[in-house]
Amino acid sequence: xxxxxxxxxxxxxxxxxxxxxxxxxxxxxxxxxxxxxxxxxxxxxxxxxxxxxxxxxxxxxxxxxxxxxxxxxxxxxxxxxxxxxxxxxxxxxxxxxxxxxxxxxxxxxxxx
Amino acid sequence: xxxxxxxxxxxxxxxxxxxxxxxxxxxxxxxxxxxxxxxxxxxxxxxxxxxxxxxxxxxxxxxxxxxxxxxxxxxxxxxxxxxxxxxxxxxxxxxxxxxxxxxxxxxxxxxx
Numbered sequence: 001x002x003x004x005x006x007x008x009x010x011x012x013x014x015x016x017x018x019x020x021x022x023x024x025x026x027x028x029x030x031x032x033x034x035x036x037x038x039x040x041x042x043x044x045x046x047x048x049x050x051x052x053x054x055x056x057x058x059x060x061x062x063x064x065x066x067x068x069x070x071x072x073x074x075x076x077x078x079x080x081x082x083x084x085x086x087x088x089x090x091x092x093x094x095x096x097x098x099x100x101x102x103x104x105x106x107x108x109x110x111x112x
Numbered sequence: 113x114x115x116x117x118x119x120x121x122x123x124x125x126x127x128x129x130x131x132x133x134x135x136x137x138x139x140x141x142x143x144x145x146x147x148x149x150x151x152x153x154x155x156x157x158x159x160x161x162x163x164x165x166x167x168x169x170x171x172x173x174x175x176x177x178x179x180x181x182x183x184x185x186x187x188x189x190x191x192x193x194x195x196x197x198x199x200x201x202x203x204x205x206x207x208x209x210x211x212x213x214x215x216x217x218x219x220x221x222x223x224x
Contacts, residue, residue, distance in 0.1 A: 033212060042116070042202055042215030043155075088154065090213075098168065098209050099145070102155035 006089060006106040014111050019076040021106040023089030024069075030092045032065055033100065034074050037086045046074075046087075051094075081112045115139070116216040118203055124222045131190040133219050135203030143209055144186035146170075146178065149200040149218075161186055162209075193223045 007022045023032070031050045035043040049056045049065045049072065056063045062075040076083055086107050090100040119134035137144065143162055147155040147170075157170030159178040167178050175197060179187045186205075190197055200220050204213040 030210060035215075040200075040218070040220070042217045043204075043213075044215070045212035048212060092210055098162075099157055099160060099170065100209075100213065101157075102147075104152060104154035 006087070006103045008106060009104070010107040010109070012109045012111065013079055015079060015081055017079055017110075019079050019083070019108055019110070021074045021087050021108070023072045023074070023103055025072075025089075025091045025103075026070065028094040029067075030094050032063075032072050032092075033090045034061075034063060034072075035088045035090060035102075037088065037105070039085070043088065076108075079108075079110045081110050084108060084110045116203060116205055116214050118201075118216040118219050120219050121217060122220050122222075124224065125190075125193050126224055127194060129190075129193050129223075131193050131221065131223075133188040133190075133201055133203075133221070135186045135188070135205075135216055136184050137186075137205040137214070138184065139205065139207070139214070140183065141205040141207050141214075142183075143206045144180065145204040145206075145213065146176075146186065146188045147202045147204065148172070148197075149202055155202065158188065193221075195223050197221065198223045 033048045034046045037043045047058050060077045065072045086105045088105045090102045116137045145160040146158040149155050156172050161167045161180045177189045202218045203216040206213045
């Protein structure tokens with residue numbers, strides 16, 4: 001069963017612009033994580049935000065979490081061509097803490 | 113740095129063959145996971161393991177089995193490969209189910 005769904009499915013921007021991706025989920029969670037995947041490769045963990053946190057920063061990344069709306073957003077500021085990748089949210093459901101449930105991803109293309 | 117390695121990047125097999133996908137991690141992680149990734153469906157959990165000789169079914173275990181004889185190694189087995197098992201297979205490990213997962217580079221399996 002899919003917990004998270006990202007929006008938009010695809011996003012194209014110019015270098016220097018900001019990119020915002022959204023994730024919606026269905027059930028209560030303990031935490032939400034964002035991952036990045038370069039084409040044809042494994043996923044790399046970017047950031048984890050816990051259910052009692054509202055915002056978290058890491059370098060050019062800013063993640064927000066709104067548990068009342070069951071949604072999260074990932075903002076990449078001052079994007080670079082090297083940010084071109086797919087981005088996935090993953091949730092740890094509160095009632096099923098054994099595993100993460102991944103969304104379908106947002107494909108980001110940053111043009112130089 | 114955590115390293116998760118998978119035995120093959122690309123694999124081509126014939127329908128009915130028995131297929132072994134190997135995954136090794138070097139960080140003494142308790143938890144290991146096998147996912148498959150298909151376009152539009154994101155990552156789906158096949159099996160996971162909390163400890164040696166222990167395994168749990170994920171969301172799509174049908175047609176697969178796993179083996180974990182040693183802590184660092186988690187194998188995915190396709191007993192009789194079918195064309196609908198053509199996919200990207202990703203292995204991951206983590207110190208705790210709640211924490212970030214570290215992924216291998218993936219194996220792209222084609223079943224003819």
